[in-house]
Amino acid sequence: MSSSTMRWWVAVDLIEKILSAGNAKADEVEIYLSTGRSVTARLKRREISYAAGSDNKSLAIRVISGGKIGVSSTSNPGRWEPCLDAALRSAQLANAQEWKGLPRPDPAGGGWINFDQTLIPDPARAGGLLQDMVEGAGAYPVEITSGSAEISRFSTVLANTNGLFREDRESLVSIGLEAIREQSTGYEFETSWKADIDAVEVGRRAAFLASSSAGGRDIPTGTYDVILSPVALAQLVEACIIPALSGRNVHEGRSRLAPLLGEEVFDPALTLTDDPFHPRGTGSCLWDGEGSVTRRLPFIERGVLRCFAYDLKTAYRYGKESTGSAVRSGMGGGISIGVHCATLDGPRCNLADEEGIWVHDVVGAHTANPLTGDFSVELSNAFLTRGGHFEYPIKSAMLTGNVFEMLKGTEGISREERVVGAFVLPSIRLKNQRIIGN
Amino acid sequence: MTGIRYFDIRHVRGEVTHIDSENGRVESAGTSFLDRAIVRVLGPKGWGILSLDTFERPGRENLDEILERGSRLASLTQQEVVLADVPSGTIPVPPLKEDPRSIDLPEKEGFLLEIEKAARMTGITSTRASYIERFEDVYFGDSSGNEYSYTICRCGYSVLAVAVRGGEMQMGYRRRHALQDFPLRHMQDDGRKAARRALALLDAKRPRGGRMNVILDPELAGVFAHEAVGHASEADLVQEGGSVLGGRIGHAIGSDCVTIIDDPTLPEFGFEPVDAEGSVVGPTEIIKKGVLNAYLHSRETLAAVGHGHAGNARAMPGEPPQVRMSNTYIREGDSSVDEVIAECRRGIFLIGTRGGQVDPGRGVFQFNAECGYIIENGECGQMVRDVSLSGEILSTLHGISLCAGDRRMHEGYCGKGGQSVPVSDGAPHVLLHDAVVGGSGSD
Numbered sequence: 001m002s003s004s005t006m007r008w009w010v011a012v013d014l015i016e017k018i019l020s021a022g023n024a025k026a027d028e029v030e031i032y033l034s035t036g037r038s039v040t041a042r043l044k045r046r047e048i049s050y051a052a053g054s055d056n057k058s059l060a061i062r063v064i065s066g067g068k069i070g071v072s073s074t075s076n077p078g079r080w081e082p083c084l085d086a087a088l089r090s091a092q093l094a095n096a097q098e099w100k101g102l103p104r105p106d107p108a109g110g111g112w113i114n115f116d117q118t119l120i121p122d123p124a125r126a127g128g129l130l131q132d133m134v135e136g137a138g139a140y141p142v143e144i145t146s147g148s149a150e151i152s153r154f155s156t157v158l159a160n161t162n163g164l165f166r167e168d169r170e171s172l173v174s175i176g177l178e179a180i181r182e183q184s185t186g187y188e189f190e191t192s193w194k195a196d197i198d199a200v201e202v203g204r205r206a207a208f209l210a211s212s213s214a215g216g217r218d219i220p221t222g223t224y225d226v227i228l229s230p231v232a233l234a235q236l237v238e239a240c241i242i243p244a245l246s247g248r249n250v251h252e253g254r255s256r257l258a259p260l261l262g263e264e265v266f267d268p269a270l271t272l273t274d275d276p277f278h279p280r281g282t283g284s285c286l287w288d289g290e291g292s293v294t295r296r297l298p299f300i301e302r303g304v305l306r307c308f309a310y311d312l313k314t315a316y317r318y319g320k321e322s323t324g325s326a327v328r329s330g331m332g333g334g335i336s337i338g339v340h341c342a343t344l345d346g347p348r349c350n351l352a353d354e355e356g357i358w359v360h361d362v363v364g365a366h367t368a369n370p371l372t373g374d375f376s377v378e379l380s381n382a383f384l385t386r387g388g389h390f391e392y393p394i395k396s397a398m399l400t401g402n403v404f405e406m407l408k409g410t411e412g413i414s415r416e417e418r419v420v421g422a423f424v425l426p427s428i429r430l431k432n433q434r435i436i437g438n
Numbered sequence: 439m440t441g442i443r444y445f446d447i448r449h450v451r452g453e454v455t456h457i458d459s460e461n462g463r464v465e466s467a468g469t470s471f472l473d474r475a476i477v478r479v480l481g482p483k484g485w486g487i488l489s490l491d492t493f494e495r496p497g498r499e500n501l502d503e504i505l506e507r508g509s510r511l512a513s514l515t516q517q518e519v520v521l522a523d524v525p526s527g528t529i530p531v532p533p534l535k536e537d538p539r540s541i542d543l544p545e546k547e548g549f550l551l552e553i554e555k556a557a558r559m560t561g562i563t564s565t566r567a568s569y570i571e572r573f574e575d576v577y578f579g580d581s582s583g584n585e586y587s588y589t590i591c592r593c594g595y596s597v598l599a600v601a602v603r604g605g606e607m608q609m610g611y612r613r614r615h616a617l618q619d620f621p622l623r624h625m626q627d628d629g630r631k632a633a634r635r636a637l638a639l640l641d642a643k644r645p646r647g648g649r650m651n652v653i654l655d656p657e658l659a660g661v662f663a664h665e666a667v668g669h670a671s672e673a674d675l676v677q678e679g680g681s682v683l684g685g686r687i688g689h690a691i692g693s694d695c696v697t698i699i700d701d702p703t704l705p706e707f708g709f710e711p712v713d714a715e716g717s718v719v720g721p722t723e724i725i726k727k728g729v730l731n732a733y734l735h736s737r738e739t740l741a742a743v744g745h746g747h748a749g750n751a752r753a754m755p756g757e758p759p760q761v762r763m764s765n766t767y768i769r770e771g772d773s774s775v776d777e778v779i780a781e782c783r784r785g786i787f788l789i790g791t792r793g794g795q796v797d798p799g800r801g802v803f804q805f806n807a808e809c810g811y812i813i814e815n816g817e818c819g820q821m822v823r824d825v826s827l828s829g830e831i832l833s834t835l836h837g838i839s840l841c842a843g844d845r846r847m848h849e850g851y852c853g854k855g856g857q858s859v860p861v862s863d864g865a866p867h868v869l870l871h872d873a874v875v876g877g878s879g880s881d
Contacts, residue, residue: 039511044678047517050485052758053507057491074471075756076492083471090468093543127514145680145799178799180679185799221648252460253564254600256607364795367806367826371600371609374824376647376876378804380797396802398828398876400647436647436876 011035015159018061018080023161025088026063026070028102030160030290032333033077034058038152041126043177046134046144051123056154060333061087062290067096069313073333098316102160103291113277114284115169116194121151129199133177136203140179140211142186147177149199156328164291172282177203179210184393186210186381187361191419193282209360209381216395218438219384225356225411226399226433227385233428234420235365237342240373240403241272245299246337247310247325251318254371256404260305267410268303271345275424276324281341283422287324289335294324311337342423349412351429352385357394373403376436398436406430441482442509444521446580448714449475449493450755455543455571457550461564464547472574474756477504478715481512484519489756495577522740524748526584528712529719532705535619538571538593546571549622550595556629557599561637564600565629569593569622574755584716591618592707592860594849597629601636608642608823610635610808615707615849615860635790639809642821644879651785652827652873653778653813656846660863661791661805662870663768664852666831667698668863670798671724671732672761672854673739673746682801682831683730687745692728692835695771699723700734702749702764706862707849710752714759717748724766728835736761754857763852767864771841775867778840780816782869787811787818788825791848796831804828804876826876834873842867 015031022029036056041048059077061084063070070091074083129149137144152172159165175197176189186209190197228236244255251258257265266272276294278284288294290312298306309325310318314337327338352358360381368375379397383390411429418425450472457467475493479486486508496504538546546569554567571593579585594615601608612628614621654662667683675681683691701721702710710719715737723731732746733739739761740748751759779787787810794805806826811818829837847864 041514044517048484048515049517049519050487050758051511051514052485052487052489053511054489054756055491056489069466070468071466072468072470074473076471076473078492079471079473086469086471089543090466093464093467093547095463095465123511123514143679145675145678178680180799183682183800185680185797252566253602254566254609363797363802363828364793364804364806364826367792367794367804369609369792369824371607372824374644376804376806376824376826376828378802378828380800380802396828396830396874398647398804398826398874400826400876434647436874438649438874 011157014077015157018084019159019161022061022063022084026065026091028064028161030062030102032060032156032158032328034154034156034333036152036154037121038150039121039123039126040148040150041123041130043130043144043147048127048130051127053123058333059083063087063091064099065091067099068092068094070094071334100316102162103164104162105164106293111286112169113286114193114282116171119151119171119173119195121153126151129175132199133175133203136200137177137179137207139204140207142179142181142207142210145178145180149175158291160291166287166291168285173197175199175202177206179206181210181214184210184213186213191282212390213381213393216393218395219397219435221437222435223432224435225354225429225431227351227356227358227427227429229360229427230418230420230425232359232362233425234423235362236368236375236403238421239365239368240370242339242342243370245308247308247314247320248337250308251314256371257305263305264303265305266300266303266407269346270300270303270407270410271298272300273298273343274339274341275343276340278341278343278424280419280424282419283340285340289326289328292322292324292326294340297323309337311335339422344413344425346410346413348415350388351412351414351427352388355386356429357435358383358385359399362399368403375403376400396438400434400436406433442479442505444480444581445478445505445508446578446715447475447477448753449495449577450574452572452574457547457569459551459554460566462551462555467543467547472755476753476756476758477508478758479505479508479512480519481509481515484512484515484517486510486512487758491756519738520741521737522748524737524740525718526716527718528586528588529703531588531590531711532618534591538591538620541620546622553597553625553629556626557597557633559633561601561603562599562633563602565598567595567597569595578712578716580716586712586716588711593621595622597632599633599636601640603640606640608636608639610639617705617707617709635809638821639823642809642823645786645822645825645875645877646879647875647877649872650875651782652870652875653782653787654868654870655789656844656865656867657848658788658791658807659768659865659868660848661794663698663865664763664766664863665794665796665803665805666834667724668700668763668766669796670801670831671734673733673735673743674761675798676733677739677742680799682798686730689730690728691730691832692725693838694728695841696725696728696835696838697723697769698725699769700763700766704765706765706847708764708861710764713749713751714753715751717751719749720747722746734761734763752859754859757857760855760857762854762859763861765847765862767845767847768841768866768868770843770845770866773840773842775842775844778842778867778869779813779818781840782813783816785813786822786825786875787813788827801831802828803831822877824877828874828876837871837873838868839871840869
């Protein structure tokens with residue numbers, strides 16, 4: 001019997017105990033138990049300076065009584081009793097709301113869709129990924145400043161007093177390398193749930209960015225066509241678009257998209273979807289963080305706003321259905337509304353054939369105004385492109401505008417896509433964007 | 439055990455209490471528990487590190503097992519890590535002004551709802567408030583026989599107001615954090631201020647970006663000190679070759695009115711009684727009258743880079759220590775705020791912050807203001823919104839020509855390497871010449 005199987009039975013016993021104790025005092029009880037192992041190795045310049053291993057455990061308990069919802073969590077599941085007491089006290093303090101019950105077991109069954117059993121948290125393997133990145137970076141004359149490689153496996157169990165009992169397993173490998181040439185930096189990374197990442201290529205790309213950004217030129221302030229890489233696009237979409245699609249923000253008066261259901265909000269060529277079954281999505285899942293079955297959500301279809309995202313609590317309160325959009329995050333695995341794997345589709349083409357400014361990354365996207373979408377960000381690794389290649393690097397400039405307005409007029413998206421956080425995105429070409437140069 | 443040169447253990451147990459309210463209704467309130475430890479083992483070369491949830495401080499037998507695991511990890515490292523020999527010790531945690539544990543949760547909810555209610559003025563369509571209270575029992579012990587433990591409390595709240603008129607939507611917010619105190623009493627004025635800011639922003643215009651003179655208010659100037667100078671002075675980045683401030687000790691990198699200090703001993707939100715590897719904490723003059731004077735250090739970076747003292751290793755529970763800022767500020771000058779505005783003549787006065795970011799290797803920073811005012815003929819005029827500032831560290835500091843005498847500190851959290859730690863930033867009103875301002879306005 002493997003040690004992971006041993007842990008599994010320990011978990012089953014623990015969950016039964018908590019559900020039983022909680023059920024005596026609340027209408028419904030939900031348990032979310034997560035256990036995981038990860039290894040991390042870090043580079044300082046070209047050498048491994050530390051190797052780390054983590055044993056992670058967390059337990060989140062939710063209880064519902066008379067529409068009052070209480071929550072608590074702990075990183076010491078063995079001490080579940082104070083955690084259950086805290087959840088029960090929390091429910092006493094909450095305002096009651098319309099509540100139609102936690103999910104019941106789904107006969108469709110389960111399984112996991114982002115777990116690769118060959119991805120083992122082995123520190124030597126993490127060290128090997130670092131060495132591969134160093135090798136890749138050798139393609140360009142740069143200094144490596146830092147790098148990291150992390151491999152993790154998690155097992156989660158979601159169970160409730162309606163008989164739902166679901167186990168999920170996830171694996172993740174995440175690597176990144178930062179390089180510098182003179183005063184030009186380049187950072188590249190890759191994340192995957194399976195053992196398919198090309199660490200040599202990640203190192204090469206980081207070195208390319210640092211090397212080719214050296215000797216940048218100033219550009220005058222003006223209006224330019226801009227090509228945002230998936231890295232830059234993901235940050236702006238995450239800062240402004242995703243919060244505006246949350247049902248909670250929509251109904252609580254914090255989304256500018258709230259009154260626009262059925263209306264054109266993007267370029268009619270663009271479709272924004274949450275695809276929980278995307279084969280590359282690191283957050284892909286068959287059910288969401290509270291056990292609702294997930295489904296593809298076409299938020300914006302050919303430019304038209306079609307739906308918002310709901311968890312159970314928000315859906316029950318506002319007479320909607322859960323869209324399977326509950327995600328677990330933070331220290332205690334608390335529930336919020338989010339996306340599992342957001343994708344953008346549209347007309348695919350070669351984006352760099354015509355003149356424009358290609359932007360790999362931006363500095364400060366999180367400072368965008370999440371309500372209005374207004375932003376001003378500094379460009380990182382930006383180049384003037386012409387005829388399909390980089391003409392010269394741009395030393396320093398800001399891109400300023402409004403994320404919602406920006407996506408109303410596009411010139412196409414790239415054929416290639418990449419995983420960035422909870423997104424799998426292409427690059428996008430945008431017309432007439434304002435650049436503040438020097 | 440062979441090959442182990444040093445080890446330390448940092449174990450944190452704690453309770454985190456939160457209250458979230460939305461539009462006058464308590465959405466969630468309760469307490470969660472944390473119990474995490476980090477064990478670092480320094481092998482013949484580098485570190486082997488274990489991050490453990492559910493930690494029982496080990497007896498001799500368990501300790502050997504943990505050290506063996508750490509040692510195996512350390513055997514993979516290549517870089518020879520040297521630790522500077524530095525003084526170890528603690529300073530007292532300031533006494534609790536008011537113990538938040540003495541106030542029950544329903545009463546705390548009442549205080550928070552009062553703040554949120556104060557924000558519900560005419561024209562405000564949505565309000566939200568949240569409170570967080572964190573008690574941590576911290577234990578530190580190392581193989582040199584040093585052992586410390588302390589309890590620390592940090593609390594904070596925020597209130598958000600959304601104003602809508604026609605198709606226009608704007609927000610205003612206020613937030614406060616407190617060290618060793620309960621911050622929720624009699625703070626309804628913050629709700630009103632958040633609401634007034636949201637309403638005023640409905641009439642503000644987007645400025646046209648470009649190069650101009652800028653006045654930073656104390657909150658934003660504090661963020662400037664943090665983003666533009668503080669991060670680049672963290673010696674782990676210097677050691678890696680990833681900071682533009684590397685190799686510039688003794689160089690004039692700013693005007694002589696600029697002195698920037700980091701001080702974990704100040705009883706502000708970034709206070710630490712001892713750092714995360716047991717080193718004594720103390721103030722560091724990073725920039726002294728425009729000249730780069732010292733870096734912020736851990737024991738490892740002090741040995742590798744020099745220039746300064748250890749005491750700035752900080753960590754979230756269960757995470758490895760990193761070199762971090764604590765309470766960082768620009769020292770006050772002797773000008774009045776009116777003199778700063780008059781000296782600006784034509785430009786923009788930026789107020790409040792929505793955060794910032796820096797690329798320390800490239801030496802480029804960006805941060806965003808909550809709002810601002812156009813300055814014409816040395817006087818404040820039209821309100822503007824969604825305005826940010828970017829620049830290069832090595833040139834921008836030369837552009838600071840005046841510092842007022844009204845330094846104030848503001849609390850917040852700073853992220854680095856996946857860890858978020860409490861900090862405070864501070865400054866007086868500061869005049870910055872010829873800065874790059876981002877704004878999407880057309881006139």
